[in-house]
Amino acid sequence: MNIILLGPPGAGKGTQAARLVAERGMVQLSTGDMLRAAVKAGTPTGLRAKAVMEAGELVSDAIVSALIGERLDEGDTASGVIFDGFPRTAPQVEALDLLLSERGQSLHQVIELEVDEAVLTHRVVGRFTCAHCGEGYHDEFKRPVVAGVCDVCASTEFKRRPDDNAETVHTRMDEYRAKTAPILPLYEARGLVHRVDGMAEIETVARGIASLLDAAPMAVR
Secondary structure (H helix, E strand, O other): OEEEEEOOOOOOHHHHHHHHHHHHOOEEEEHHHHHHHHHHHOOHHHHHHHHHHHOOOOOOHHHHHHHHHHHHOOHHHOOOEEEEOOOOOHHHHHHHHHHHHHOOOOOOEEEEEEOOHHHHHHHHHOEEEEOOOOOEEEOOOEOOOEOOEOOOOOOOOEEOOOOOOHHHHHHHHHHHHHHHOOOHHHHHHOOOEEEEEOOOOHHHHHHHHHHHHHHHHHHHO
């Protein structure tokens, strides 16, 4: 089961991807992580990418495709792949089609976690964490049982991310829409795009994704 999982920052994409990895044995392919790992390992493709980045240029689709192809050839991808950060353009869609076709595979679903921007802004702006253990809280949805004291480690120090503000959320949403706009129509034309309410409870979102994945093989056949 190969899928593209989409969702703006704060939609819970990372949480759901981690669940799919843990529960279904899928492999999450993040192009950013793969590039950093290849550069660190000094692989041939990594060295090509390093030279490009050191020159202040963007890594080409050919290099990214080579990285993905190498990763797809590793045995642990047999249970399925979650593509994260690729594709983002029409040429990259074609490149992914070719990579999968060459390996007798295909893309089964494109799942987008939909969000309400106003609600998402409220969710993000209210977040704060324990400065000691990292336990997450929210001004409205999850306050410490004892005000000012962490439930986990009893620390009295908390912190907020400086970018957890309304302006940043709006900017991220604009960036997300710009990045997905080129590829969604292409996949919608193939009937591959499905949407899940990303504002629902984590378990509800997980069940929605699971239902789509479980139904996909029959739809493909």
